[in-house]
Amino acid sequence: MSEAHVTETPDGAPSNDVLIQIIGMHKWYGSFHVLKDINLTVRRGERIVVCGPSGSGKSTMIRCINRLEEHQRGKVIVEGIELSNDLKKIDEVRREVGMVFQQFNLFPHLTVLENCTLGPIWVRKLPKVEAEEIAMRYLERVKIPEQAAKYPGQLSGGQQQRVAIARSLCMSPNVMLFDEPTSALDPEMIKEVLDVMIGLAEDGMTMLVVSHEMGFARRVADRVIFMDEGEIIEQNEPHAFFENPQSDRTKLFLSQILNH
Amino acid sequence: MADATYQPGQHPDLPPPPSTTGVVGWVRNNLLSSPLNIFLTVVSGLLVYFVATSVYEWGFANADFSGASRQDCTSGGACWALINVRFGQFIYGFYPEAQRWRVNLAFVGLVVALWPLLFDNVPARKQLLWYAGAYPIIAFVLLLGGFGLESVETAKFGGFLLTMVIGVTGIAVSLPLGIVLALGRRSDMLFIRTICIGFIEFIRGVPLITLLFVASTLLSFFLPPGTTFNLLLRVLIMVTLFSSAYLAEVVRGGLQAIPVGQREAAESLGLGYWRTMYLIILPQALKISIPGIVNSFIGLFKDTTLVAIIGLLDPLGIGRAALADTKWQGLSSEVYVFVAVLFFIFSFGMSRYSLYLEKKLEVGHAS
Ligand SMILES: Nc1ncnc2c1ncn2[C@@H]1O[C@H](COP(=O)(O)OP(=O)(O)OP(=O)(O)O)[C@@H](O)[C@H]1O
Ligand SMILES: [Mg+2]
Numbered sequence: 001m002s003e004a005h006v007t008e009t010p011d012g013a014p015s016n017d018v019l020i021q022i023i024g025m026h027k028w029y030g031s032f033h034v035l036k037d038i039n040l041t042v043r044r045g046e047r048i049v050v051c052g053p054s055g056s057g058k059s060t061m062i063r064c065i066n067r068l069e070e071h072q073r074g075k076v077i078v079e080g081i082e083l084s085n086d087l088k089k090i091d092e093v094r095r096e097v098g099m100v101f102q103q104f105n106l107f108p109h110l111t112v113l114e115n116c117t118l119g120p121i122w123v124r125k126l127p128k129v130e131a132e133e134i135a136m137r138y139l140e141r142v143k144i145p146e147q148a149a150k151y152p153g154q155l156s157g158g159q160q161q162r163v164a165i166a167r168s169l170c171m172s173p174n175v176m177l178f179d180e181p182t183s184a185l186d187p188e189m190i191k192e193v194l195d196v197m198i199g200l201a202e203d204g205m206t207m208l209v210v211s212h213e214m215g216f217a218r219r220v221a222d223r224v225i226f227m228d229e230g231e232i233i234e235q236n237e238p239h240a241f242f243e244n245p246q247s248d249r250t251k252l253f254l255s256q257i258l259n260h
Numbered sequence: 261m262a263d264a265t266y267q268p269g270q271h272p273d274l275p276p277p278p279s280t281t282g283v284v285g286w287v288r289n290n291l292l293s294s295p296l297n298i299f300l301t302v303v304s305g306l307l308v309y310f311v312a313t314s315v316y317e318w319g320f321a322n323a324d325f326s327g328a329s330r331q332d333c334t335s336g337g338a339c340w341a342l343i344n345v346r347f348g349q350f351i352y353g354f355y356p357e358a359q360r361w362r363v364n365l366a367f368v369g370l371v372v373a374l375w376p377l378l379f380d381n382v383p384a385r386k387q388l389l390w391y392a393g394a395y396p397i398i399a400f401v402l403l404l405g406g407f408g409l410e411s412v413e414t415a416k417f418g419g420f421l422l423t424m425v426i427g428v429t430g431i432a433v434s435l436p437l438g439i440v441l442a443l444g445r446r447s448d449m450l451f452i453r454t455i456c457i458g459f460i461e462f463i464r465g466v467p468l469i470t471l472l473f474v475a476s477t478l479l480s481f482f483l484p485p486g487t488t489f490n491l492l493l494r495v496l497i498m499v500t501l502f503s504s505a506y507l508a509e510v511v512r513g514g515l516q517a518i519p520v521g522q523r524e525a526a527e528s529l530g531l532g533y534w535r536t537m538y539l540i541i542l543p544q545a546l547k548i549s550i551p552g553i554v555n556s557f558i559g560l561f562k563d564t565t566l567v568a569i570i571g572l573l574d575p576l577g578i579g580r581a582a583l584a585d586t587k588w589q590g591l592s593s594e595v596y597v598f599v600a601v602l603f604f605i606f607s608f609g610m611s612r613y614s615l616y617l618e619k620k621l622e623v624g625h626a627s
């Protein structure tokens with residue numbers, strides 16, 4: 001796998017170009033080896049889609065990037081900061097990394113607007129007025145400014161997920177992590193969320209998306225990564241990945257998800 | 261009245277049938293909905309009538325409200341004269357009579373301080389909250405003296421004043437302490453977690469009365485000889501510690517009910533541990549813990565009567581002293597009913613407030 005990693009970052013690329021670097025990362029849950037020798041480089045502006053069977057470690061891998069999970073071996077470097085137990089550095093990284101969850105995880109006791117201004121006010125220390133301006137801008141961008149005064153519980157799933165995206169964007173992150181952002185949604189709501197994500201991709205946001213939406217992957221991904229049993233099995237640009245998968249496991253997986 | 265027919269999609273909104281709404285509808289639905297319900301309504305109606313009339317006759321119609329001793333009570337009902345004569349003691353204990361206005365002022369001050377804390381549509385709430393923050397100092401000076409006020413020893417505190425001092429201090433201090441203990445019990449740090457678990461389990465495993473005995477006797481062994489460590493203060497510390505251990509468990513229950521995704525979402529925004537707790541986790545956890553928290557508060561408030569056992573004269577202690585008076589012997593019903601009503605008013609008030617708060621906070625918690 002490490003050869004693939006080297007070909008992805010040709011020597012001489014300016015270091016500023018690399019946003020996330022995962023080098024030889026391993027993780028265990030107790031004695032269960034959940035991530036094995038993960039190597040991944042994400043360049044600025046790159047859009048990567050991660051897929052793989054349930055339990056293969058996709059969520060765990062992207063959660064290691066903002067240290068919602070800690071790894072036990074190897075290195076994770078985000079914006080030049082190596083993640084360790086240093087809480088200050090962890091918060092520094094989290095400020096620059098937005099995350100969107102499968103279950104939205106909006107704060108139910110705060111309005112939509114307050115959900116969005118919380119980070120800017122308490123972390124970025126912006127004045128309330130300015131934070132609200134920013135929040136309204138992003139709520140417009142995800143096309144629900146009219147819901148600003150409502151509570152999350154009053155919104156549909158698709159609307160909630162768009163608020164969650166806006167909430168992350170309000171922190172002006174350099175990279176956005178998405179963990180199956182549409183898999184808790186009814187089919188008619190998937191599109192509204194994917195449209196927002198496509199818009200983000202077109203604006204040049206660096207994105208790392210765990211998803212089984214292959215249409216989305218074909219359309220926006222620069223690279224598709226296939227994981228199984230804690231390893232990155234295969235990665236390629238979408239056309240080659242879908243038309244000409246190399247490993248048997250990838251072929252099997254693709255036949256399963258494309259045939260229903 | 262025959263129902264009109266409408267084209268599909270044309271059906272207008274109609275009012276509900278009259279028999280299901282209004283007073284008639286309510287009575288029908290709630291009191292007379294089935295033969296069993298009718299039977300229960302009649303039986304409980306009779307029961308309520310019987311109890312209410314007996315209470316009325318004993319407590320009001322045939323009661324005596326004034327007199328100098330039991331002999332003056334001749335009407336056959338309750339003899340409230342005792343309460344009347346000792347009312348000052350029931351409320352103030354042995355607080356000097358000329359200084360009782362200070363207690364009254366402190367009580368009014370407490371009500372004003374609670375107002376902005378308990379309700380949020382209060383004029384000048386911000387200023388009032390500052391005042392509420394300063395209230396403990398104000399009350400301390402008012403009750404104990406200083407700044408030109410004659411000093412009053414805590415040994416003179418008694419009656420309902422004592423209940424309020426212990427109850428209010430206990431409630432105000434034990435809530436933050438309980439929250440800290442609950443957070444500590446869930447901490448990742450082994451040392452902090454162990455201390456909190458040890459403390460909570462120890463305090464919960466011991467009856468409050470033993471802690472009070474420890475406060476009244478044993479503590480003096482640990483203090484350097486000659487120091488006097490105010491008994492009321494010792495009692496306050498014990499009551500507060502006791503209550504905080506229970507609150508910690510109530511709050512922990514609330515914390516456990518919050519999905520981990522809330523913490524993850526907050527932390528991935530870069531809010532650290534404390535701001536995540538303060539802004540995201542605690543508001544939600546405390547909200548669902550309100551019934552348990554208020555339950556603990558009511559328990560604490562009533563448990564203050566236990567101080568009578570170590571010789572402090574709370575309303576029960578005053579009552580027992582009054583009953584020992586040969587002029588008033590045999591009037592225990594009156595004394596205990598009076599004390600019960602006194603406690604009921606405050607406990608019931610707390611209970612209603614908790615319902616109000618739950619209702620108010622219901623918004624936006626559908627998911
Ligand atoms: N906290 C945990 N403790 C122990 N094992 C865990 C924990 N979290 C996840 N696992 C295990 O680690 C493996 C990888 O989990 P992960 O959630 O990363 O998979 P995934 O690829 O995201 O799957 P899915 O598509 O179902 O979300 C699974 O086998 C899971 O059971
Ligand atoms: Mg997952």
